[in-house]
Amino acid sequence: MIDVFSYVPAIVLLPFFSFLVALGGGKYLPKGGAFGGIAATAGSFLLSLWVLATVAGGQVANRTIYTWASAGGIGPTDVELSFGILVDPLSALMLVIVTLVALLVHVFSLGYMNDEGETGLPRYYAGLGLFTASMLGFVVADNLLMAFMFFELVGLCSYLLIGFHFREPGPPSAAKKAFLVTRFGDYFFLIGVVAVLATFGTAQFAGPESFPALAEAGEVAWTPGGLALDTWFTIVGLLVLGGVVGKSAQFPLHTWLPDAMEGPTPVSALIHAATMVAAGVYLVARMYGFYALSPTALAVIAFIGGFTALFAATMGVVKDELKQVLAYSTISQYGYMMLALGAGGYVAAVFHLTTHAFFKALLFLGAGSVIIAMHHNEDMWDMGGLKSKLPVTYYTFLAGSLALAGIFPFAGFWSKDEILYEALVHAPGEPLLFGGYLMGLLAVPVTAFYTFRMVFLTFHGEPRSATARDPEPVRWNVKGPLTVLGSLAVVTGFINMVPVQKVLGIEGIDLLHLWLDNHWGGIEGLSSHHYADLGPYSSEYLVGGEVGTVLVGAAVSLGLALAGLGLAWRLYGVPSPTEHTAKLGGIKDVLYNNYYLDELQVWLAYRTEDVAGVANVFDQGIIDGVVNGVSSVSLFGGNRIRRIQSGVVSQYTALLTLGLVALVLVLGVTGGWFL
């Protein structure tokens, strides 16, 4: 019997080796080390499939591989800091998603980077390899501290890849912004990690000695100042949430994500679909047993999510650049996932994470294909009529857009509908959650509108520039990934047809529900039912009981999506579309400038300059002062004391004698000779 779980570290290490190979020898390899990356991610993907099959067979793993530090904690227990793997249905699913998207992005990069004659390819493929490896390490992490480390590595890689074209002015600045803004959130996350370790003496995710289990049992080693457990759990949960808000680009730390479009398009696909942005939501899902204990934290998550979903969607409406629209759609869709998590819809959130990973990777790669065809012009007003020139791109992109807009029966419809349903049935009596639900519902037509505005402007109508009339063709390495993802965007929704099951009463077609509920085996305490039991919510149905609510909810969201689509068709589905944004008047400027949030953040940065100044004085004066003081004291002392080395032997003798006499005197006095 081969133990598949002993190969789990290899899933993480294979892309890491491709990083080393591309970095060290990429110059001497064909295609700048691309094949190493493709082979590594393909290997990881196959191993992940094997792991998925094994988990489906009822086996799971929760092991510590290496303990790198152990010490006495604040409480009675020892704190052990370790690396380990946790493979349960959730992480096995995520492994497959991440490795598949990474593999397709690597293949696509052959077309987008190599064929376009980019320079610095070894650096690019090294970055992709490390990015994939860090995300995979984050996915299999069995404790919060390890997760934090890989979380930071993911942030570092995003910095390296967003700033890939470092000779232009935009990318380095966007990279710095992404790094700093997410780091601001990670700062709270770090405090949260320390708080968890101090409170429970462990940061394990799973098992009877894990921190969610201890929190559930109320066994804490320490709380600050006799705070009530509930309050303290809420505070810790919100601290960790800081990192999530930063990485998953939730309001108000979403500003880095649109700027991150400066990176190469395949990188955007990787960031948005499978790695960095997904990391935040995955983290909440990973420690959901802890969040479920705190109604306040859940409500905050739901409200932030719903607000972000609507807020980002409105900004997507006025953007002119293809990738900008997609960027805001990503923020908005992750808002939905947060709404689901906050509403107690653990499965719905993971479902949307899965479907979104596929259709958003598809949309970004499709956009990449359009950008190749358009000679790197991203302005949608220069496009038009690409439908007949790029049929493969068009039909796959359309599938992705239908999924994003939530049109039946594409993947996004099922997951978004389930999110709204979960929010709706849990909302009565929860004002924050209800607010989140309303905003999420409002975002549905907006999403459909901007998605199809994008589709119509890009692919339909008359070509509006010379490049659009004669676009550059794309090769198999672009079409291949698009086709795979296009098929997935159509069918992924069928893994979890809850509405059909509820309405028609067919049992067993809600595969993802069963999967996450440990139907085929899993780890005790990490099942969706357990989370539902822990959570504060009870379900209340509208007219017609459960079936009626399902039908009404689905009909409303589908109707709203179709309305948005129809409006986009009406306005932009014409041969020569014109800008209609001027009708919005002043609102257009506000939307176009992202609600002036960037300006607000810069203003805040200037207002808090004094704080930074004080911190600077503390750092330079106290911290550096101590270090410099020690060195200057020894320097000065040495400078003075060396003067007694005069070179005159007699003086040395005299000192020697004096020293001896002094020694004898001291020994004499302490030894009691003279008493």
Place this chain on the structure above:
Amino acid sequence: MTAVAASIPPSWYLLLAATMFCVGLLGVLTRRSALYFLMSVELMMNAANINFVAFALYYGDLTGQVFALFVIALAAAEVAIGIGIILVLYRNFGVTDVTVPTEMRW
């Protein structure tokens, strides 16, 4: 002879040795000529030898006398090296005054 030596109390030997040591030390501290240094060091070593031999007699044990022999051999070697140093000193500076060469310092 042994009987006479043994009849003297050990403190006298110790006083003699201490006096000799101090005379030697004083020579080292006050004199400038390197040759005086050598002689003074010789005095200090022999002061130590007196102690060794006196205690050997007092305890009826030969160990101290063996040590004294070693110290005498050591003193011979030390004088040989010391004279060599003094020769080099004289060749380089034309004096045997130890306060003149002060190159070896900070």
